[in-house]
Amino acid sequence: MAAMTRALLLLFALAIRSAGGQQRVHNVFDFHAAGDGKTDDAQAFLGTWQAACSDAGEPVVAVPGGRAFLLSQVSFQGPCKSPITVKLDGNIVAPNHIWTKEAANLLTFLGVDHLTLDGNGGIDGQGAIWWDCYNRKKCHARPILLGFARCNNLTVRRIHLKDSADKHMTLFQCSQVNVDSVSVTAPADSPNTDGITVALSNNTYISNTSIQTGDDCVSVLSYTKNITVTQSRCGPGHGISVGSLGRSETAMVEQITVSNCSFIGTMTGVRIKSWQGGKGYAKGFLFQSLNMTEVQYPIVIDQFYCPQGNCPIKHGGVAISDVRFIDIQGTSSEQEAIRLLCSQSVHCQGIYLSNINLSWVNHTSPANATILNAHGSTGGMVVPRIQFSDFL
Ligand SMILES: *[C@@H]1O[C@H](CO)[C@@H](O)[C@H](O)[C@H]1NC(C)=O
Numbered sequence: 001m002a003a004m005t006r007a008l009l010l011l012f013a014l015a016i017r018s019a020g021g022q023q024r025v026h027n028v029f030d031f032h033a034a035g036d037g038k039t040d041d042a043q044a045f046l047g048t049w050q051a052a053c054s055d056a057g058e059p060v061v062a063v064p065g066g067r068a069f070l071l072s073q074v075s076f077q078g079p080c081k082s083p084i085t086v087k088l089d090g091n092i093v094a095p096n097h098i099w100t101k102e103a104a105n106l107l108t109f110l111g112v113d114h115l116t117l118d119g120n121g122g123i124d125g126q127g128a129i130w131w132d133c134y135n136r137k138k139c140h141a142r143p144i145l146l147g148f149a150r151c152n153n154l155t156v157r158r159i160h161l162k163d164s165a166d167k168h169m170t171l172f173q174c175s176q177v178n179v180d181s182v183s184v185t186a187p188a189d190s191p192n193t194d195g196i197t198v199a200l201s202n203n204t205y206i207s208n209t210s211i212q213t214g215d216d217c218v219s220v221l222s223y224t225k226n227i228t229v230t231q232s233r234c235g236p237g238h239g240i241s242v243g244s245l246g247r248s249e250t251a252m253v254e255q256i257t258v259s260n261c262s263f264i265g266t267m268t269g270v271r272i273k274s275w276q277g278g279k280g281y282a283k284g285f286l287f288q289s290l291n292m293t294e295v296q297y298p299i300v301i302d303q304f305y306c307p308q309g310n311c312p313i314k315h316g317g318v319a320i321s322d323v324r325f326i327d328i329q330g331t332s333s334e335q336e337a338i339r340l341l342c343s344q345s346v347h348c349q350g351i352y353l354s355n356i357n358l359s360w361v362n363h364t365s366p367a368n369a370t371i372l373n374a375h376g377s378t379g380g381m382v383v384p385r386i387q388f389s390d391f392l
């Protein structure tokens with residue numbers, strides 16, 4: 001009888017827990033975080049993480065607001081016992097000195113499934129000393145601010161990332177990712193400070209972000225499928241880029257959508273870039289409902305990517321096909337608003353442009369388009385006019 005009552009009580013307790021409300025909060029202050037921005041709180045964060053990660057009751061890691069937490073390199077590892085939420089309301093700051101000579105992340109979430117990172121807080125990479133060191137050719141490797149690897153079912157919401165030494169956020173080998181309302185800021189001249197980089201990942205949805213950095217707002221690299229960027233604002237920065245592809249890997253990229261985004265003062269708008277001689281494919285792109293404001297080159301496919309110059313001419317290239325540019329309007333700051341530069345040996349196929357209206361800002365002469373080895377069609381109004389290559 002008593003056993004049965006206990007069992008019923010247990011069931012009742014479980015029911016309450018699954019109805020919410022019973023999530024245990026693991027607060028970094030309970031693990032002796034100083035939160036003064038000066039004392040290294042890495043051990044406190046790791047202790048909190050370990051407690052939460054072994055808690056089976058959908059735990060929350062709390063990083064309270066109004067405080068700054070100095071963290072040196074920390075890796076939060078999974079698998080965890082249940083879905084886990086990190087509520088980041090405080091500000092994490094990186095050490096203000098050169099702390100690594102090797103490729104590293106400041107913060108890493110490795111092998112953690114069903115993770116939510118949410119809050120009004122942020123992470124400040126204190127990148128200035130690293131950019132200076134890099135510009136003086138003294139620092140070759142610089143740390144990425146926030147790296148996610150081997151994750152499934154990840155949500156990153158609202159947090160603010162700032163002044164990373166290198167890229168701000170990376171997703172490697174991740175699936176079912178939702179990045180929502182995240183903002184990223186770094187100076188326009190800070191080197192390689194990409195906003196969000198996605199590789200080896202699929203089913204990723206990036207929305208309502210605002211990204212202002214010194215490099216790509218979002219970059220999509222190889223082994224990616226079904227990646228969407230929508231309702232986002234980019235600039236200053238280099239635009240939203242796919243690639244560079246095919247430098248050393250066999251490119252595999254498909255089902256990439258960029259929609260409802262605005263680009264302000266960026267170097268490119270939407271771009272696919274690959275190296276000469278590359279292998280593999282990139283196919284199934286939709287670039288739709290985009291607003292360009294003084295973008296140098298709003299629409300770009302570049303099969304001759306060669307950032308340092310002096311690339312030898314090579315045969316072959318990543319096969320680019322099925323690329324649609326629809327409803328793209330605004331202004332370019334260079335006359336050449338559209339550049340579709342495809343390889344002589346592997347032409348671009350299935351390019352479609354429709355309802356494009358780009359003008360050269362502050363000039364009375366119209367914008368123009370350069371098309372090389374690209375095949376496709378147009379619909380509706382397309383300004384500047386496109387002349388596809390005649391022969392296959
Ligand atoms: C994804 O994670 C959330 C918690 O963030 C969880 O509620 C949901 O069940 C997970 N979805 C799947 C398919 O596992």
Ligand SMILES: *[C@@H]1O[C@H](CO)[C@@H](O)[C@H](O)[C@H]1NC(C)=O
Pocket residue numbers: 172173174175200201202225
């Ligand atoms: C999606 O990505 C995950 C993680 O990289 C991978 O394990 C999985 O095989 C991928 N699925 C597809 C359909 O590509």
Ligand SMILES: *[C@@H]1O[C@H](CO)[C@@H](O)[C@H](O)[C@H]1NC(C)=O
Pocket residue numbers: 181182183208210
């Ligand atoms: C989009 O993000 C901004 C903050 O950058 C936020 O104020 C706004 O509520 C978000 N909108 C939606 C629909 O989530």
Ligand SMILES: *[C@@H]1O[C@H](CO)[C@@H](O)[C@H](O)[C@H]1NC(C)=O
Pocket residue numbers: 176177202203204205226
């Ligand atoms: C693409 O990814 C989204 C999540 O971002 C998912 O909801 C959708 O089902 C995926 N589509 C396909 C065809 O896999």
Ligand SMILES: *[C@@H]1O[C@H](CO)[C@@H](O)[C@H](O)[C@H]1NC(C)=O
Pocket residue numbers: 230231259260288289
């Ligand atoms: C763009 O945004 C509008 C309103 O914000 C929405 O109605 C529309 O469905 C979106 N279109 C795409 C392609 O995302």
Ligand SMILES: *[C@@H]1O[C@H](CO)[C@@H](O)[C@H](O)[C@H]1NC(C)=O
Pocket residue numbers: 262291292293330
């Ligand atoms: C495009 O952006 C410009 C500058 O921000 C803005 O004035 C204009 O209203 C936008 N157009 C559309 C269609 O959203």
Ligand SMILES: *[C@@H]1O[C@H](CO)[C@@H](O)[C@H](O)[C@H]1NC(C)=O
Pocket residue numbers: 294333361362
């Ligand atoms: C275009 O003209 C406006 C107004 O004079 C000015 O603010 C802007 O900087 C100019 N843009 C370029 C790219 O010259």
Ligand SMILES: *[C@@H]1O[C@H](CO)[C@@H](O)[C@H](O)[C@H]1NC(C)=O
Pocket residue numbers: 335336368369370
């Ligand atoms: C487009 O404009 C650029 C820059 O003014 C010029 O070099 C190029 O020859 C023009 N291309 C065409 C096809 O007119």
Ligand SMILES: *[C@@H]1O[C@H](CO)[C@@H](O)[C@H](O)[C@H]1NC(C)=O
Pocket residue numbers: 330357358359381
């Ligand atoms: C194209 O853009 C120009 C400059 O923004 C504008 O004056 C013109 O009305 C637009 N044309 C159409 C058909 O929308």
